Structures are given as C-alpha cells and as structure tokens.
Amino acid sequence: xxxxxxxxxxxxxxxxxxxxxxxxxxxxxxxxxxxxxxxxxxxxxxxxxxxxxxxxxxxxxxxxxxxxxxxxxxxxxxxxxxxxxxxxxxxxxxxxxxxxxxxxxxxxxxxxxxxxxxxxxxxx
Amino acid sequence: xxxxxxxxxxxxxxxxxxxxxxxxxxxxxxxxxxxxxxxxxxxxxxxxxxxxxxxxxxxxxxxxxxxxxxxxxxxxxxxxxxxxxxxxxxxxxxxxxxxxxxxxxxxxxxxxxxxxxxxxxxxxxxxxxxxxxxxxxxxxxxxxxxxxxxxxxxxxxxxxxxxxxxxxxxxxxxxxxxxxxxxxxxxxxxxxxxxxxxxxxxxxxxxxxxxxxxxxxxxxxxxxxxxxxxxxxxxxxxxxxxxxxxxxxxxxxxxxxxxxxxxxxxxxxxxxxxxxxxxxxxxxxxxxxxxxxxxxxxxxxxxxxxxxxxxxxxxxxxxxxxxxxxxxxxxxxxxxxxxxxxxxxxxxxxxxxxxxxxxxxxxxxxxxxxxxxxxxxxxxxxxxxxxxx
Amino acid sequence: xxxxxxxxxxxxxxxxxxxxxxxxxxxxxxxxxxxxxxxxxxxxxxxxxxxxxxxxxxxxxxxxxxxxxxxxxxxxxxxxxxxxxxxxxxxxxxxxxxxxxxxxxxxxxxxxxxxxxxxxxxxxxxxxxxxxxxxxxxxxxxxxxxxxxxxxxxxxxxxxxxxxxxxxxxxxxxxxxxxxxxxxxxxxxxxxxxxxxxxxxxxxxxxxxxxxxxxxxxxxxxxxxxxxxxxxxxxxxxxxxxxxxxxxxxxxxxxxxxxxxxxxxxxxxxxxxxxxxxxxxxxxxxxxxxxxxxxxxxxxxxxxxxxxxxxxxxxxxxxxxxxxxxxxxxxxxxxxxxxxxxxxxxxxxxxxxxxxxxxxxxxxxxxxxxxxxxxxxxxxxxxxxxxxx
Ligand SMILES: Cc1ncc(COP(=O)(O)O)c(C=O)c1O
Ligand SMILES: Cc1ncc(COP(=O)(O)O)c(C=O)c1O
Ligand code: FES
Ligand code: FES
Numbered sequence: 001x002x003x004x005x006x007x008x009x010x011x012x013x014x015x016x017x018x019x020x021x022x023x024x025x026x027x028x029x030x031x032x033x034x035x036x037x038x039x040x041x042x043x044x045x046x047x048x049x050x051x052x053x054x055x056x057x058x059x060x061x062x063x064x065x066x067x068x069x070x071x072x073x074x075x076x077x078x079x080x081x082x083x084x085x086x087x088x089x090x091x092x093x094x095x096x097x098x099x100x101x102x103x104x105x106x107x108x109x110x111x112x113x114x115x116x117x118x119x120x121x122x123x124x
Numbered sequence: 125x126x127x128x129x130x131x132x133x134x135x136x137x138x139x140x141x142x143x144x145x146x147x148x149x150x151x152x153x154x155x156x157x158x159x160x161x162x163x164x165x166x167x168x169x170x171x172x173x174x175x176x177x178x179x180x181x182x183x184x185x186x187x188x189x190x191x192x193x194x195x196x197x198x199x200x201x202x203x204x205x206x207x208x209x210x211x212x213x214x215x216x217x218x219x220x221x222x223x224x225x226x227x228x229x230x231x232x233x234x235x236x237x238x239x240x241x242x243x244x245x246x247x248x249x250x251x252x253x254x255x256x257x258x259x260x261x262x263x264x265x266x267x268x269x270x271x272x273x274x275x276x277x278x279x280x281x282x283x284x285x286x287x288x289x290x291x292x293x294x295x296x297x298x299x300x301x302x303x304x305x306x307x308x309x310x311x312x313x314x315x316x317x318x319x320x321x322x323x324x325x326x327x328x329x330x331x332x333x334x335x336x337x338x339x340x341x342x343x344x345x346x347x348x349x350x351x352x353x354x355x356x357x358x359x360x361x362x363x364x365x366x367x368x369x370x371x372x373x374x375x376x377x378x379x380x381x382x383x384x385x386x387x388x389x390x391x392x393x394x395x396x397x398x399x400x401x402x403x404x405x406x407x408x409x410x411x412x413x414x415x416x417x418x419x420x421x422x423x424x425x426x427x428x429x430x431x432x433x434x435x436x437x438x439x440x441x442x443x444x445x446x447x448x449x450x451x452x453x454x455x456x457x458x459x460x461x462x463x464x465x466x467x468x469x470x471x472x473x474x475x476x477x478x479x480x481x482x483x484x485x486x487x488x489x490x491x492x493x494x495x496x497x498x499x500x501x502x503x504x505x506x507x508x509x510x511x512x513x
Numbered sequence: 514x515x516x517x518x519x520x521x522x523x524x525x526x527x528x529x530x531x532x533x534x535x536x537x538x539x540x541x542x543x544x545x546x547x548x549x550x551x552x553x554x555x556x557x558x559x560x561x562x563x564x565x566x567x568x569x570x571x572x573x574x575x576x577x578x579x580x581x582x583x584x585x586x587x588x589x590x591x592x593x594x595x596x597x598x599x600x601x602x603x604x605x606x607x608x609x610x611x612x613x614x615x616x617x618x619x620x621x622x623x624x625x626x627x628x629x630x631x632x633x634x635x636x637x638x639x640x641x642x643x644x645x646x647x648x649x650x651x652x653x654x655x656x657x658x659x660x661x662x663x664x665x666x667x668x669x670x671x672x673x674x675x676x677x678x679x680x681x682x683x684x685x686x687x688x689x690x691x692x693x694x695x696x697x698x699x700x701x702x703x704x705x706x707x708x709x710x711x712x713x714x715x716x717x718x719x720x721x722x723x724x725x726x727x728x729x730x731x732x733x734x735x736x737x738x739x740x741x742x743x744x745x746x747x748x749x750x751x752x753x754x755x756x757x758x759x760x761x762x763x764x765x766x767x768x769x770x771x772x773x774x775x776x777x778x779x780x781x782x783x784x785x786x787x788x789x790x791x792x793x794x795x796x797x798x799x800x801x802x803x804x805x806x807x808x809x810x811x812x813x814x815x816x817x818x819x820x821x822x823x824x825x826x827x828x829x830x831x832x833x834x835x836x837x838x839x840x841x842x843x844x845x846x847x848x849x850x851x852x853x854x855x856x857x858x859x860x861x862x863x864x865x866x867x868x869x870x871x872x873x874x875x876x877x878x879x880x881x882x883x884x885x886x887x888x889x890x891x892x893x894x895x896x897x898x899x900x901x902x
Contacts, residue, residue, distance in 0.1 A: 331752040350589070350615030359589075
C-alpha cells in the first residue's frame with residue numbers, strides 16, 4: 001500500500017512538535033474528517049528558519065507533513081509557497097489514489113501558516 | 125519478527141485438521157457431485173455429510189441448509205430472496221443501522237426496487253430496543269433482519285426475543301450470524317429464526333463458502349440462477365472441498381464451545397482491564413457483558429486509527445480499526461457513529477479480536493507495545509494536550 | 514478397478530502444481546486482503562498478481578477482471594448487471610437456445626422483470642446464423658449473450674463476427690467462455706467482446722471461483738452487494754487461495770495450448786472414427802470441425818443414456834449424457850433437441866470429453882468396453898431390431 005519511503009517518514013517523522021512563539025501558525029482539516037494538520041513557522045529575513053508540525057491523521061498524513069516540512073525548511077517564503085502536494089507526493093515515491101487528499105492538507109497547512117505570518121506582519 | 129494476529133473477526137486461518145479433510149477432494153476425488161458415476165456419487169455423499177454437520181451446528185435439518193459462495197451472498201440471498209418472493213404480502217423490511225454492509229447495501233438496493241426499509245437505532249452499547257421494534261412493525265412488514273452479533277463492537281442482540289415477536293406477528297426473521305457461529309451457541313428452533321447466514325472463513329474453515337439456513341416452508345426466490353444444484357435453489361458446480369471443510373469447521377466450532385469461550389473471555393477481560401487502567405483517555409465500545417467472547421473494541425482519544433494500526437504492524441501486531449482512513453472512505457465506521465461516538469473518537473478506535481489459539485503471552489506483548497505507541501501518536505497530535513483535554 | 518475419467522467438461526481435477534501454489538494461503542498466509550497490516554498486504558499482492566495472470570490469458574487488462582464465486586455467478590452478473598444498468602436504453606436481449614442454464618434461467622428471470630429475450634435457433638451442428646442475428650437486432654436491443662463453445666456438443670460459435678456486429682450496432686456483447694478457456698485461444702480485444710465469463714474448475718483450477726471480464730467503460734450493476742472488495746463491484750471476503758489457484762491455472766491453460774490441442778484432437782478424432790466405424794446406428798452430434806478439441810458427443814440409437822452411463826461406470830469409465838433420466842427431469846438435453854434430435858435419439862447420447870492427460874490407452878479401453886455394452890442394452894431395448902431400423 002505505502003512505499004518504503006512513506007513508511008520511513010511515518011515511522012521516523014522529522015520536525016514533529018511546536019514552536020513556542022511561532023511567526024506563523026496554520027491549521028487545516030477538521031477532526032470530523034479524521035485529519036488535522038497544524039504547521040508552525042519561524043521566519044527570519046523572509047527565510048523559513050525552522051518548521052514544526054502536529055498531525056492527527058493516517059500514515060499518509062503523517063508522512064506528507066514530515067516531508068513537506070523538510071522541503072520548506074531553509075527556503076524563502078516565495079519558494080515555500082510554490083511547493084505543491086504533487087511535489088510532496090513524488091518526493092515520497094507516490095501514494096495510493098485514495099490517499100492523495102491527505103497530501104493536499106500538507107500543502108494547505110504551509111499556505112495557511114505563511115498567510116498567518118503575512119497578516120501578522122501587516123498588523124505590525 | 126514474530127507476528128501476533130488479533131484480527132480473528134476479519135478472517136481466521138484454515139484449521140490444519142480441516143485442510144487435511146479437504147485435500148483428497150481437490151485432485152483425487154474431484155468428481156462433479158451432479159454426475160451419476162462413482163466419482164460423482166462419492167462427492168454427493170460427502171457433501172450430504174457436510175451438510176448434516178453444518179445443520180447440526182445450528183440445530184437445523186440438513187435439507188434447510190443451502191451452500192453459498194460466502195456470508196455476503198447468504199445475506200444478499202436472504203434479503204432479496206424473501207423480499208421478492210413475498211412482495212404480494214407487503215414491501216416493508218426492518219433492519220438496524222449497525223448491520224454489516226452485506227445487509228445494509230442490499231437494503232439500499234431493495235429500496236431502489238420498491239421496498240421500504242426501516243433502520244432501527246441502537247443504544248450506546250449497540251443494543252436494539254425490543255419495544256421500539258414492536259412499534260415499527262406494520263401490516264406491510266414482511267421481513268425483520270437483525271444481526272446476531274456485531275462484527276465491530278461484538279454486541280450480541282436479544283435474538284430469541286426478536287424471534288418470538290416475529291413469530292407472533294407472522295413476519296419472517298433473518299439473522300446474520302456470520303460473527304456468532306462458533307462464538308455463541310445457536311439453536312435456530314429455540315430462537316425461532318427463519319433464515320440465518322453463516323460463513324466458513326470466520327470459523328477456521330475455507331474462504332469462499334458460506335450457507336443460508338432457510339427454515340422449511342419459508343418462501344424465498346433464487347438469487348443465482350442456473351443448474352439444478354442445491355435442490356434447485358442455488359446454481360453452480362458444488363465446491364466439494366470447501367463444503368467438506370465447512371462441515372468439519374462447523375463441527376469443531378461447536379465442540380467444547382463453552383469451555384473455549386471461558387478461556388477467551390478471561391483473556392479478553394484481562395486485555396480490556398489492563399488497557400483501561402494503564403492508558404488514560406480511553407473507552408470501551410460495545411456492551412460490557414453482552415458481547416462476543418473474543419471482541420475488544422477500544423477508542424483512544426486524540427489519535428487516528430490507521431496510524432495506530434501501522435505502528436502496531438511495525439512491531440508485528442495485526443489488528444483492525446473503525447477509522448475511515450483505513451478504508452480510504454470519508455466517514456468512520458457506521459457502527460461506532462451509531463453508538464454515539466463523535467467522529468474523532470470513532471477514528472481512534474482499535475478492534476482487537478482473539479482467536480481460539482490466542483494466549484496470554486500474545487496479550488502481554490500487545491499490552492507492552494500499545495501504550496508507548498499511543499503516547500508517541502498523541503505527542504504528534506494537535507488535538508492532544510498533555511494530561512488530557 | 515482402474516478408473517478412466519472422460520468427463521473433463523463437467524469438472525477437472527485440481528492440478529497438483531496449482532494446489533501447491535494455493536497451500537500457503539490457507540493456513541499460514543491467510544490474512545484478509547482488505548487489511549492494512551502485513552498479512553493483509555501480502556494477500557493483496559498475490560491477488561493482484563493472479564488477476565494479471567487471468568487477464569493475460571484472455572488479453573484483458575487486470576482492472577477488467579472481477580472474481581466471482583464461479584462461472585454461474587459470472588453469467589448471472591453479466592446478464593442481470595447489464596440489463597438493469599442499461600434499461601433506460603432498451604429492454605431487449607438476444608441469446609441462443611443452446612446456452613448453459615446459467616444463462617437461460619437468468620434470461621427467464623429477466624423476462625419476469627420486464628425484459629424481452631429473443632432466443633436464436635441453431636442449425637443441425639449447433640451453429641447460429643449470423644444473418645439471422647442481424648435481422649433480430651432492434652432499437653431496444655441492449656445485450657447479445659452467445660456462448661463461446663457449447664458444453665454438450667462442443668460447437669464453437671463465430672465469436673469474432675458476432676463481436677463485430679455488436680460493435681457496429683453499439684450493443685453490449687457477452688460470451689459465456691466457461692468451456693472455451695484453455696481449449697480455444699481467447700483474445701477479448703480481437704474478438705470485440707464486452708463481457709466474458711470463465712470458471713476455474715474447468716481448467717484444472719479450484720472449484721468455487723470464476724471471473725467476469727468487464728471491458729473498461731461497460732455499465733453493469735452489482736449482483737452481490739456488501740463490502741468494498743473487487744473495486745466495489747463484487748462484495749465478499751476475497752478467497753485468496755482460490756484466486757491464486759485460478760491465476761496459476763489460467764497461466765497453465767494458455768501455455769502450449771495449440772500443441773496440447775493438437776494431441777487432444779488426434780485422440781478425439783481417433784475415438785470418434787473408431788466408434789462410428791465399429792458401432793452401427795450411431796451419429797456424431799455437433800460440428801465436425803468447429804468443435805472443442807476434447808469433445809465427442811455421440812448418439813446411440815435404441816438405448817437410453819443413464820443405462821449406458823451406469824454400465825460404463827461399472828467397468829470404471831466416467832462419462833456424461835444428455836439423457837433426461839440422468840438428471841431426473843422429463844426432457845432430454847435442450848441442446849440436443851435444439852440441433853434437431855428426436856427425443857429417443859437425444860436420450861441415447863454419450864458425451865466423452867478428453868482432458869490434458871487423456872492418453873491412447875484410455876481411449877482404447879473405452880473402445881473395447883463400449884461396443885458390447887451398447888449391444889447388450891440394445892438387445893434389451895424394445896426399439897431395437899437387429900441390423901438397424
Ligand atoms: C457480520 C458479518 N456479516 C457478513 C460478513 C460477510 O461474510 P463473507 O466475508 O464471508 O462474505 C461478515 C464478514 O466479512 C460479517 O462480519
Ligand atoms: C458453458 C457453461 N457455462 C457455465 C457453467 C457454470 O460454471 P460453474 O459450474 O463454475 O458455475 C458451465 C459449467 O458448469 C458451463 O459449461
Ligand atoms: S488522514 Fe484520513 S485518509 Fe489520510
Ligand atoms: S426411464 Fe427412469 S427416469 Fe427415464
């Protein structure tokens with residue numbers, strides 16, 4: 001069902017946790033749907049210095065969260081905004097068809113966190 | 125890695141003894157039982173013997189047993205067969221919201237074909253309300269189909285009382301006993317059941333074979349048309365080795381049943397008690413006592429079932445869940461929702477089902493592995509706040 | 514007494530090699546393929562592999578193959594599934610008078626449910642007339658179901674021409690290929706078949722499993738409702754060992770097919786020629802050349818089939834007949850009547866079907882035993898006048 005890489009990321013996810021005074025936080029999904037993803041960003045000079053996540057969801061949700069955080073760490077905001085769920089999935093070596101929607105969550109969580117960061121910037 | 129199997133409600137390994145009885149009928153004694161030469165007659169004879177064993181296991185007559193391709197086909201046949209054969213009497217069917225999909229989706233099909241189906245609710249333990257059932261019966265009610273025991277939460281319904289009501293009202297009563305056979309004593313006469321579905325692979329018999337008990341005199345249309353097999357009620361070349369295996373499995377399933385159950389219940393209760401007392405924020409689903417001996421269904425707050433199953437699999441443990449994510453569908457188990465669980469709790473459910481060879485070491489291994497996995501997943505969960513909600 | 518089996522069209526012994534491939538999936542690797550833990554994933558994998566082998570044997574794609582409980586279920590599903598799913602387009606179905614009962618009785622069922630069925634006649638060899646087929650097609654025709662090869666007389670229909678016509682007229686074409694698989698090369702793309710039924714136990718595979726090929730894009734309703742197995746098209750816990758066995762049997766069935774056929778045809782022709790030249794008042798049923806390689810169907814005037822079968826059985830020979838007496842019904846084989854045989858000739862028919870291991874010694878044994886038995890029965894028959902009619 002899952003590729004070895006998905007299982008590796010599921011078993012040893014990178015960047016799990018929270019960032020206390022995060023510059024941007026994004027939460028997507030809902031417990032009713034069985035998946036929630038929360039993404040924390042630490043941003044300095046337009047660069048994503050640190051990223052952490054928490055996920056309530058299936059193996060694919062955990063693996064895509066983890067992969068997505070790795071893919072944006074150290075990138076500029078503009079670069080991070082270009083990351084799509086397709087890119088995350090292909091980095092993981094593919095996902096079963098019925099699990100593609102879980103990967104959309106990772107993309108949405110990143111965008112939500114960046115949006116939160118931007119709106120905080122504007123308010124400052 | 126040693127593997128520990130805790131999904132006996134999904135399917136069971138074929139008993140070695142049963143396989144041994146089947147082997148001769150694959151390649152040596154393979155004759156078509158509809159043939160009159162000696163190979164055929166021999167096949168006919170062993171099929172009749174097996175039919176008798178299946179009948180004995182539920183106290184039916186052999187001529188009331190019809191072999192099918194599995195439990196699903198038996199359920200389909202019972203519902204469609206009774207509905208279409210008796211539509212001159214009425215078009216109303218009563219079932220429950222917690223039936224297996226083999227019944228529920230068949231009911232949906234019947235709704236599209238002019239039948240009216242009422243779905244009985246269940247209480248927090250998964251039990252139907254007998255009084256409510258009585259009030260739902262109408263003049264047009266031709267069939268009540270209520271499962272004997274639930275496959276997810278293990279709740280066992282008051283079958284005898286339902287049978288009594290159906291009989292008084294002159295309504296046919298079908299029960300899906302796929303999960304009950306071999307776990308609960310079944311006596312179709314005493315229970316006043318008119319039709320009953322069973323499946324071999326749940327009782328250490330072969331896959332691809334089941335049976336429908338049809339009480340003598342019950343009017344039921346055919347589902348599968350063709351040759352004259354099964355006394356013209358179910359067409360298709362008889363699967364002699366599977367029939368032989370099913371007969372043997374039925375025989376073994378009811379032998380020493382109560383003694384086996386006692387051991388299984390002890391282990392199951394030990395498992396449930398241990399989890400409830402060592403892991404916080406958990407709850408048992410289903411009825412505390414009116415449940416299948418080998419069924420434990422527990423919800424772990426803040427975590428999701430598929431992640432739990434995958435983590436258990438990585439340490440060699442096989443179990444099941446009512447999470448939607450495991451099935452790739454959107455909604456979690458209809459059974460868990462029906463007993464009132466909210467979506468996120470239903471998602472975090474774990475079904476552990478014990479088999480006849482499950483031992484304490486296996487339970488202890490699960491008890492050792494489970495808590496740290498739950499903790500790790502909770503630490504990852506955005507819903508979890510240390511120390512509870 | 515050594516026994517000689519000549520009823521391979523009824524059923525075949527499970528190939529030892531095939532059984533060997535099945536064995537691990539009974540008791541060791543018994544996991545439910547719908548489960549996500551490793552036992553389940555392993556079962557899923559071997560099912561997918563087997564599906565590919567079945568698909569290869571008829572040049573289909575794996576996702577066009579759906580496993581069923583046998584050939585009968587596949588026939589039922591094809592006809593009912595297409596009929597109900599396309600009833601908005603029309604209610605007319607064309608089939609033949611010589612179909613297997615799995616098709617004929619399903620057609621009768623459909624007639625009761627608002628469909629109109631036309632039964633094509635056949636000629637003295639059992640062949641349909643392509644021109645007649647064309648004239649029978651109406652605006653309301655939604656399905657043509659014509660068997661690939663007949664189980665009694667072995668006649669092989671012009672499937673490619675039928676497929677061409679169906680395609681031109683935009684009508685679904687189903688063929689019951691239960692007798693054809695492993696005996697005739699099948700290429701669903703080349704033949705332009707939309708649905709095709711097959712069964713494992715006719716090709717040295719296990720009983721209780723078959724498959725329906727459904728070309729991608731064909732609209733077909735479900736027959737068996739329930740769980741999400743077979744991509745939601747056919748519910749019921751997958752029969753992993755049987756699926757594995759079916760895959761292997763399909764692979765073996767098409768390997769060296771033409772070479773095997775050559776040998777079988779030689780033996781079959783030797784058998785037919787010998788009987789026709791040594792026993793008076795006999796006739797071959799079916800087509801002289803357009804017939805299954807292993808099929809010989811011969812009528813012996815003045816005698817009755819069951820008596821013949823019983824006599825052969827007493828000397829260790831298993832064969833089959835189109836006599837009504839063998840089936841306990843009143844009319845002899847509908848196929849033999851359809852090709853124009855009068856009742857008493859149809860009653861005296863013998864079907865000898867050869868298998869892949871049939872050898873010349875077995876044929877010679879039959880040739881040695883048969884004539885005196887026929888003579889003895891004729892001497893007993895009031896219809897018989899020495900030296901012919
Ligand atoms: C309660 C119940 N009914 C019906 C079925 C279907 O049986 P089968 O898998 O033999 O088709 C199952 C198991 O899958 C079940 O648990
Ligand atoms: C032509 C034909 N169709 C259908 C069937 C039914 O197949 P099964 O016995 O696998 O149900 C048979 C054999 O019995 C057959 O010969
Ligand atoms: S989180 Fe539910 S399917 Fe992925
Ligand atoms: S003579 Fe007895 S059944 Fe035909």
